[in-house]
Structure formats: C-alpha cells, structure tokens
Amino acid sequence: MVIQEQTYRPYGYEIKEKRPFSPCRSACPVNTDVQAYIALISTGRYNEAFEVIRSVNPIASACSYICHHPCEQACRRCSIDEPLAIRHLKRFALEKASGYRRSKRRILKNTQGKNIAIIGSGPSGLTVANDLADLGYGVTIYEKHLALGGMLASAIPPYRLPREALQEDIDDILSKGVKAILNCQVGKDISLNEIIQKNDAVVIAVGLSQSRSLNIPNIDSDGVLLAIPFLTSVVFNRGVKIGKNVLVIGGGNVAIDVARTARRLGSNVEMVCLESAEEMPAWKWEIEEAMEEGIKIRNRWGPNAVIKEDEKVKELEVIKVLSVFDKQGKFNPSFDKNVKDIIQADTIIITIGQMSDNSFAKDSPLKIEGGRFSWDPNTQMTNHPSVFITGEVVTGPGSAIAAVASGHKTAHAVHLFLQGQLKPGLLPNFEKEKIEQIPEEIKGKIKPQSRLKILHLEPAIRCQTFDHFERGYDEESALKEAGRCRGCGGGAIVDSSRCMACLTCKRVCPYGAPIVKAYSEIRPEFCQACGLCVSECPAQAISMVSYDVREIRDNMPVTIGILNPDRKIPVIAGFFCTHHVGVKGFQVPDNIRVIPLSCVSRLDVLDILKAFQCGADKVAILKCPEDSCKYESVNTRFSLRLSRAKKLLQMLSIQPEKIVVLSELEVGELGDNHFFK
Amino acid sequence: MIVGSQKPFDEIWEMIQSFKKILVLGCNTCVAVCHAGGSKEAEILSEMIKVKAKQMSHSIDVNSMSVMRQCENEYLDEFMDNIKSTDLVLSMACGVGVNFLSDKINAVPVYPALNTSFYGGVPKEGLFIELCAGCGNCILHLTGGICPIARCSKSLMNGPCGGTDKGKCEVSKDIDCAWFLIVERMKLLGALEKLYDVQPPRDWSTSFHGGPRKISLEHIKAYEEQQGGQIR
Numbered sequence: 001m002v003i004q005e006q007t008y009r010p011y012g013y014e015i016k017e018k019r020p021f022s023p024c025r026s027a028c029p030v031n032t033d034v035q036a037y038i039a040l041i042s043t044g045r046y047n048e049a050f051e052v053i054r055s056v057n058p059i060a061s062a063c064s065y066i067c068h069h070p071c072e073q074a075c076r077r078c079s080i081d082e083p084l085a086i087r088h089l090k091r092f093a094l095e096k097a098s099g100y101r102r103s104k105r106r107i108l109k110n111t112q113g114k115n116i117a118i119i120g121s122g123p124s125g126l127t128v129a130n131d132l133a134d135l136g137y138g139v140t141i142y143e144k145h146l147a148l149g150g151m152l153a154s155a156i157p158p159y160r161l162p163r164e165a166l167q168e169d170i171d172d173i174l175s176k177g178v179k180a181i182l183n184c185q186v187g188k189d190i191s192l193n194e195i196i197q198k199n200d201a202v203v204i205a206v207g208l209s210q211s212r213s214l215n216i217p218n219i220d221s222d223g224v225l226l227a228i229p230f231l232t233s234v235v236f237n238r239g240v241k242i243g244k245n246v247l248v249i250g251g252g253n254v255a256i257d258v259a260r261t262a263r264r265l266g267s268n269v270e271m272v273c274l275e276s277a278e279e280m281p282a283w284k285w286e287i288e289e290a291m292e293e294g295i296k297i298r299n300r301w302g303p304n305a306v307i308k309e310d311e312k313v314k315e316l317e318v319i320k321v322l323s324v325f326d327k328q329g330k331f332n333p334s335f336d337k338n339v340k341d342i343i344q345a346d347t348i349i350i351t352i353g354q355m356s357d358n359s360f361a362k363d364s365p366l367k368i369e370g371g372r373f374s375w376d377p378n379t380q381m382t383n384h385p386s387v388f389i390t391g392e393v394v395t396g397p398g399s400a401i402a403a404v405a406s407g408h409k410t411a412h413a414v415h416l417f418l419q420g421q422l423k424p425g426l427l428p429n430f431e432k433e434k435i436e437q438i439p440e441e442i443k444g445k446i447k448p449q450s451r452l453k454i455l456h457l458e459p460a461i462r463c464q465t466f467d468h469f470e471r472g473y474d475e476e477s478a479l480k481e482a483g484r485c486r487g488c489g490g491g492a493i494v495d496s497s498r499c500m501a502c503l504t505c506k507r508v509c510p511y512g513a514p515i516v517k518a519y520s521e522i523r524p525e526f527c528q529a530c531g532l533c534v535s536e537c538p539a540q541a542i543s544m545v546s547y548d549v550r551e552i553r554d555n556m557p558v559t560i561g562i563l564n565p566d567r568k569i570p571v572i573a574g575f576f577c578t579h580h581v582g583v584k585g586f587q588v589p590d591n592i593r594v595i596p597l598s599c600v601s602r603l604d605v606l607d608i609l610k611a612f613q614c615g616a617d618k619v620a621i622l623k624c625p626e627d628s629c630k631y632e633s634v635n636t637r638f639s640l641r642l643s644r645a646k647k648l649l650q651m652l653s654i655q656p657e658k659i660v661v662l663s664e665l666e667v668g669e670l671g672d673n674h675f676f677k
Numbered sequence: 678m679i680v681g682s683q684k685p686f687d688e689i690w691e692m693i694q695s696f697k698k699i700l701v702l703g704c705n706t707c708v709a710v711c712h713a714g715g716s717k718e719a720e721i722l723s724e725m726i727k728v729k730a731k732q733m734s735h736s737i738d739v740n741s742m743s744v745m746r747q748c749e750n751e752y753l754d755e756f757m758d759n760i761k762s763t764d765l766v767l768s769m770a771c772g773v774g775v776n777f778l779s780d781k782i783n784a785v786p787v788y789p790a791l792n793t794s795f796y797g798g799v800p801k802e803g804l805f806i807e808l809c810a811g812c813g814n815c816i817l818h819l820t821g822g823i824c825p826i827a828r829c830s831k832s833l834m835n836g837p838c839g840g841t842d843k844g845k846c847e848v849s850k851d852i853d854c855a856w857f858l859i860v861e862r863m864k865l866l867g868a869l870e871k872l873y874d875v876q877p878p879r880d881w882s883t884s885f886h887g888g889p890r891k892i893s894l895e896h897i898k899a900y901e902e903q904q905g906g907q908i909r
C-alpha cells in the first residue's frame with residue numbers, strides 16, 4: 001500500500017492503525033478493513049464501502065468472486081456459528097457502487113517524469129501498475145496473452161470469474177493512463193534488455209505460467225494434456241478437444257478447475273489424487289461443488305504409467321499411496337507398488353503444480369540460480385538495481401490477493417528507489433497483531449444467526465455451461481448478512497483525559513468490556529461495538545472507532561432541512577434501525593426524514609432533542625422487536641432513554657405522544673399510519 | 678462525593694431568559710457521577726434551552742462545554758477566555774463550583790443549574806444516598822461507621838428516640854432509623870457496651886455554626902508565613 005494523500009480513509013482509520021486489527025482484517029493479505037466496509041454496507045453506504053475495499057485492492061471485483069477469503073476463515077463469528085459471507089458482501093457492495101466507481105475514473109499525469117515497465121499483467125503486475133500510476137509515474141505493461149489479468153484472465157474458468165467483473169478492475173487501472181501492450185511475449189517479441197534500457201525501472205511479474213509434468217512411462221502419448229495450456233485454450237476458445245472419459249491427476253484447486261471445466265465440455269470426469277479426502281489441498285467448498293457436478297474423486301492413488309494404444313492414451317495405471325507426508329510433515333509420498341489399479345481414460349490432464357518460465361531473461365543481466373531469480377525480499381530487487389520482481393514468480397503458488405500484497409510492496413520499493421530512498425525495512429508490512437477470539441464468558445450473549453445462503457445454479461444445469469454459477473445477494477439479504485458482523489475492533493474507546501471513573505460504562509455494558517481503574521479501559525476482544533455505553537457516559541468520554549457518535553446530531557439541520565412554517569403535513573424525524581427495515585425502507589413518504597442507525601443502541605437522548613430543536617414535529621423510531629435485537633440489554637437502555645426524552649419534552653410542553661416507537665410495523669404501511677399524517 | 682440534581686427546567690428558564698449569550702458549563706467530576714451536571718447533561722440542557730428559546734421566539738446564543746472540576750484554578754484557567762466571553766455562565770457544578778467560578782470571574786454572572794444536595798455514596802446504578810454531613814468532628818468510630826448526624830433525622834447523639842418503629846424512622850416509613858442500624862451494627866461488632874457511654878453535648882463550632890470553614894495544610898501555611906508569600 002503506497003501512502004498517498006488522496007486515498008480514502010474510513011472513519012477511525014488513525015486509531016485502528018495503532019490497535020490490534022480485527023481477525024478478518026489481519027488475515028487479509030492486504031489488510032482490507034472488513035469491519036469498516038461491512039458496517040458501511042449495513043447502513044446503505046455502498047459507495048463508501050467500495051472506497052474502503054478499493055483503497056487496498058485494485059482487483060476488488062475479481063476477488064469478490066474468486067478470493068479464497070482467509071478473512072472468513074478467521075472471522076470471530078466462527079466460534080458462534082458461521083463466518084460472515086465477507087467475499088459475497090464485497091461483491092454486493094461493488095455491484096451497488098459500480099456507477100459511482102465508473103464516474104470516478106480519471107486519467108493521471110506522469111508528474112514524476114519517469115517510466116516503468118511491468119512484465120506480466122496478473123494481480124501482482126496490475127497492482128504495481130495501479131500504485132505507480134497513482135504516484136504519478138508513467139507505466140507500461142507487457143503481456144503475452146491477448147487479455148490483461150494473468151491467471152485470472154487466462155486460466156480461471158469463467159463459471160467462477162465472469163470476465164466483466166475482472167474488466168471493471170482493469171478499466172480502473174487503464175483509466176489512470178496505464179499503457180498495455182498485449183500479445184507481446186518478452187524474450188520473443190521484445191528483449192528484456194531493450195525494456196531495461198528504455199525504462200527507469202522494470203518490474204517482473206510473470207507468475208508461474210508453466211504446468212509441471214510427470215516423469216512416468218508414456219507421458220508423451222496423445223491425449224495427455226497439461227493444466228494451464230488446457231485451461232487457457234478453453235478460456236480463449238482455441239477449440240481444445242478432449243475425450244469422453246477424462247482423468248485429472250492432482251488434488252489442488254487448479255485440479256478442481258480443470259475437472260469442472262472438462263465436465264462442462266461434456267466429459268465424464270474422474271480425479272486421481274495422492275491425498276486422502278481430508279488431506280486434499282483444494283478448498284472444501286470447491287471439492288463439494290465439484291462432487292455435486294458429478295465429478296468422481298479417487299483418493300490415495302498415485303500415477304504409475306500411462307498405457308497407450310496407437311500412440312493414444314488408453315488407461316492410467318495407478319498404485320496405492322501409503323502416506324503423502326513424511327515424519328517432518330514434508331510432501332514426500334510413499335507407495336505400495338504391489339497394489340495397482342487400472343483406470344480407463346481417453347484424456348489425462350496433469351495438474352500437479354506450476355513453475356515459472358524464466359527463458360525470457362536468458363541473455364539479460366538477471367541472475368537465475370536453481371531455476372529461480374535471485375532477489376532480495378527486503379527491497380523486492382533482483383541482482384540488477386533497476387529491475388524489481390513481484391508476485392508468484394518469487395513467492396511461489398498462493399492466492400490472487402497475496403499477489404496483490406506482493407505488488408503493493410514492490411510498487412513502494414520502486415517508488416523509494418526512484419526517489420533515491422530505498423533501503424531495507426521500509427516496505428509495507430501486512431502482518432498485523434489481531435484481536436483475540438470472542439471470550440468464552442460472553443459467547444452465550446451472542447445470538448446465533450445463521451449465515452445467509454449463497455444460491456448456486458443447480459448442479460445439473462451449471463455443469464452444462466460456463467455461465468457464472470453463483471447468485472449475488474439482493475439488498476435485503478446483504479443487509480441481513482452485514483448485520484451479523486460483530487464489529488470487531490470498531491468498538492468503544494475512552495478518552496482518558498475526560499473519564500472520571502464513574503463506572504457507568506461498566507454498569508451499562510452487557511459484555512463486561514470496560515475495566516475501570518484510574519480511568520476506564522475497554523477491552524476490544526469483549527466489546528461488540530453496540531455503542532450503548534457511548535450515550536450513557538456522563539463525561540462524554542467514549543467514542544466509537546467505527547463511527548462518528550456525533551454525526552447524527554451534527555447533520556440534523558441538513559437532514560431536517562429548511563421548513564415551511566405554514567406546512568400542513570408534519571415533518572417527522574425517522575430513526576430507523578437498518579437491521580429491522582433494511583434500506584429499502586428508506587423509500588418512505590416525503591415528510592419522513594430517515595436517519596439510518598445500525599441499532600437503536602446508538603440513539604441518544606440528545607439525537608431526539610436535536611430533531612425537535614431543528615424543527616421536526618414528531619419523531620418515529622423503528623426498531624427490532626425485543627427478541628430479535630442483535631445486542632443484549634438494548635431494550636432496557638432504550639426504554640430508559642425514551643422515558644428520559646419524554647420527560648425532557650414534557651418540560652418543554654411538547655407532548656410525549658410526539659414520539660412513536662414501532663417495531664412490528666411493516667415499512668410499506670408507514671404512509672397509511674395516522675401518526676405520519 | 679457531592680450529589681446534586683438539576684433544578685426544574687422552568688426555574689432555570691426564568692433565571693436565564695433575559696440573557697443573550699449563555700454558556701452552559703458542565704463539571705466532570707462529582708456531579709457527573711450522579712448524572713446531574715457532567716458534559717452530557719450540559720449538552721442536554723443547552724439543547725433544551727435552544728428548543729425553549731425557539732418556542733418563545735427568543736434569540737439566545739447557547740453553547741455548552743465542560744471542565745474536569747470547577748472548583749480548582751488549574752482546570753479552569755485554560756478555558757477562562759472562553760468562559761468570560763459570555764453574558765451568563767450557567768454552571769452545572771455543585772455550589773462549590775458556582776462560588777469558586779463567581780469569585781474567579783467577578784464580572785460575569787454565574788448561575789446555578791443544580792441544587793447541591795449532600796455528600797453521598799452510590800449503592801447501585803442510579804441511586805445516591807446521603808451518608809455524611811461534613812460536621813467537622815467525626816464520631817463514626819463510636820457508632821459502628823453509621824453517622825447519626827447525617828442519617829438520623831434528628832441528628833441525635835444518644836439515640837434512638839421514642840419514635841423508632843421496627844427499624845424505621847417516625848419521620849417516614851421510607852427512612853431507616855439510623856440508631857436502630859447503629860445498635861445492630863455494634864452488636865455485630867461486639868461493641869454494644871460502647872453505646873452505654875453517654876455522649877456529651879456536641880461542639881457545633883466545627884460545623885457551619887462557626888462560620889465558613891477553611892483548612893490549610895500546616896506545613897505549607899507555616900512555610901508561607903515564614904517566606905511572606907505564596908509557594909510556587
């Protein structure tokens with residue numbers, strides 16, 4: 001992440017940077033502030049959610065489809081029920097903000113007067129291009145394929161990643177003025193030396209574009225294919241031919257993609273892998289989806305020989321695997337050669353890993369040792385000072401978002417280099433301390449709330465098409481799902497110079513988060529960010545990391561607007577809990593000024609007073625019924641505040657009936673309700 | 678801790694309505710603990726005044742702020758310019774704060790928004806009870822830690838009186854008889870016999886009856902007298 005002035009910063013950014021991250025954020029290779037964007041989604045602020053996401057992730061749309069979402073695996077909700085559907089919420093926000101996103105595209109000038117060439121347009125190369133363009137450099141990408149995006153464009157099958165999504169990311173980057181030279185293989189169409197000569201810096205981002213093969217008899221028979229060329233031919237419609245019975249060798253994610261792709265070409269597909277079902281490196285959900293599509297998996301068998309007939313594949317001989325890993329836990333398979341089996345097949349696709357193709361650097365100054373470029377992880381530099389290297393070609397196989405992280409580091413390194421300031425220890429570090437899991441003693445206070453189902457096309461239908469198979473959330477589902485987030489790390493903090501240790505927060509907090517000694521300290525692992533304590537603190541010493549506690553009041557004059565003194569229809573301030581009504585409920589009659597809240601726990605007596613002070617005739621509060629509130633104790637605190645507010649209004653001769661609380665009412669009925677007329 | 682409660686709003690309005698520029702000044706120590714005069718209450722009160730002014734078509738400029746304590750110079754000093762530049766300070770402090778600030782600014786009126794009530798404890802959220810009268814001559818060691826001056830309606834030194842009734846005070850069924858409590862406590866402490874000593878009439882001069890009180894730390898006072906000026 002290159003530090004730039006214009007970058008969007010979510011509320012509380014500075015504070016968050018100094019405190020342990022939410023586990024989701026810490027698990028994300030680029031530290032996407034998940035908590036922040038989910039909170040923004042939950043109040044309908046989709047454009048801001050987009051900004052949070054895009055500020056660290058230039059391939060956000062692609063990630064919203066294919067990211068392996070380590071954030072979800074780390075989500076603190078896992079210990080209660082299921083993780084937030086973070087990736088899917090990201091997709092929702094990006095789709096909602098797409099108009100805004102396009103409207104923000106701007107060409108950026110080469111203010112630095114320096115040029116950088118990037119070889120390879122995968123996630124890492126695109127990230128470097130994005131960041132350096134932001135910093136005012138002239139950037140050119142060389143890509144051997146006809147499309148930008150690396151494996152995302154040339155290998156990941158479109159049923160998982162629709163190309164329109166990837167294109168949104170690429171359009172963002174190209175709109176900044178980044179040049180792309182497609183169909184240009186460095187080493188063949190242009191030499192690396194020439195590129196080095198013509199540019200102030202060069203970044204190698206070539207990924208791992210070659211599939212590994214097996215060293216077994218008859219591997220060169222007709223009908224034996226390699227994974228990446230196979231996927232690329234399908235993606236680019238190069239008319240690849242496979243047989244009726246396809247065998248895929250391998251048990252990783254790429255193998256699953258190969259198998260499901262072959263299935264979509266109409267073949268019967270079987271996978272053979274060394275690992276047991278539990279040991280398979282592919283993600284569980286990918287395996288399940290493949291099996292739903294009728295793909296068979298043979299676990300714990302190893303390929304021994306291809307049996308051919310007239311140079312064509314006929315069968316694969318397999319032998320039983322005894323173990324895959326040795327005592328040190330290293331990959332080192334052992335076999336029982338006496339237990340054999342024969343599997344019929346007319347196509348075999350080998351999917352056992354990738355390696356880099358370094359041939360383009362043959363006559364260049366770059367040093368290659370043991371098939372690897374020599375480089376310094378502290379500076380991302382190769383042995384040649386102006387040539388940098390990034391992404392999977394040096395990190396080894398991983399995820400798209402990990403390649404983005406590598407890209408950010410490299411862009412920063414190039415920038416420092418061109419400014420004459422590059423030295424070790426200055427590159428961004430994404431390894432961040434995280435908040436502990438939800439403490440045992442409060443687990444019982446967090447209501448289980450199941451994750452909103454992500455709908456898939458029926459297996460029988462989806463395995464006949466390359467159309468994307470997963471349906472996005474509609475607004476209602478997205479808001480419900482966003483509402484499950486516990487706001488980790490976005491909770492309460494105390495200004496110790498105002499706190500006088502009155503103990504109120506400790507008494508109010510349903511989760512025992514505050515510890516009050518000389519002053520209150522709120523333990524982030526306990527805090528659920530309900531916000532109850534904020535409005536109760538008599539010294540106004542508490543604020544929230546994730547939102548501005550004064551925002552409602554400060555905006556009230558604008559929210560209510562200038563009123564006609566002769567109005568016939570009352571103007572009503574509507575404090576609406578978005579968990580209860582969603583944002584669809586925001587389309588209400590004109591006389592209701594909607595103020596979305598993510599729970600009435602955040603509604604302050606002062607907010608109600610302020611509404612009247614700004615001229616509202618009445619106040620309506622829409623909240624969840626008692627038993628479905630997301631937080632504990634909200635009803636008690638809410639009724640106390642309500643009765644206080646009514647008392648205060650009475651002192652001002654305003655009838656308490658001017659405040660109404662609705663919880664069962666359907667939003668559509670608002671216009672018919674007498675109160676609103 | 679000092680406990681107070683807000684004056685009825687109408688009374689406050691009566692007091693302040695003729696002023697054009699008002700600063701509602703919260704005090705963030707004792708009276709904040711009892712939710713009567715901290716920063717939060719100051720902001721609420723200022724909103725109330727704004728609504729009322731609008732209703733009455735008065736134009737009043739009302740602001741609120743708060744300091745840690747209105748009874749010490751250091752907490753006030755950095756805000757004095759701000760505090761002075763108003764027509765009226767509506768203080769949310771206890772009477773100590775109101776006095777202290779009035780003495781400090783002289784030229785601008787400081788009005789009380791609270792009724793200062795007593796020295797109290799907080800047995801639970803939202804409840805404040807009087808436990809000490811600040812009489813200047815403590816006898817709690819003789820009475821099991823229960824103050825008869827503050828907690829007996831008649832401040833008797835040799836109680837209980839004839840009005841005690843099943844542990845309650847004759848003044849009200851809602852008041853515990855302090856002397857009943859004292860007897861029970863002394864039993865528990867195994868010190869009941871101490872109550873047979875009759876307490877002589879009290880010297881009330883240490884209480885308010887001797888005029889306003891002042892305490893200075895001896896060593897500081899002596900040093901200052903010797904040096905002929907304030908320490909600094």
Ligand SMILES: Cc1cc2nc3c(=O)[nH]c(=O)nc-3n(C[C@H](O)[C@H](O)[C@H](O)COP(=O)(O)OP(=O)(O)OC[C@H]3O[C@@H](n4cnc5c(N)ncnc54)[C@H](O)[C@@H]3O)c2cc1C
Pocket residue numbers: 066067068119120121122123124125142143144145149150151152154155156157184185186187205206207208209231253254257357360390391392393397398399400401403
């Ligand atoms: C089939 C498959 C499925 C995957 N699924 C997922 C997934 O679901 N989720 C996930 O997070 N990750 C997934 N990955 C991994 C992800 O694609 C990679 O982590 C990521 O693409 C690595 O990015 P990179 O920039 O390092 O390299 P790449 O994406 O490999 O990009 C390198 C680019 O350099 C170009 N290039 C190479 N040599 C030259 C040359 N000489 N001249 C010009 N251009 C050159 C290549 O054409 C390529 O476009 C998958 C990978 C594969 C292969």
Ligand code: SF4
Pocket residue numbers: 022023024025034035038074075076077084086484485486487488489
């Ligand atoms: S509950 Fe929300 S903030 Fe907490 S780890 Fe999960 S997604 Fe992140």
Ligand code: SF4
Pocket residue numbers: 494498499500501502503504505506514516519520536537538539540541542
């Ligand atoms: S409620 Fe406010 S003043 Fe009281 S202890 Fe908590 S943070 Fe401090």
Ligand code: SF4
Pocket residue numbers: 491492508509510511512513514522526527528529530531532533534
């Ligand atoms: S009351 Fe809510 S916001 Fe405040 S500390 Fe407790 S959990 Fe956090």
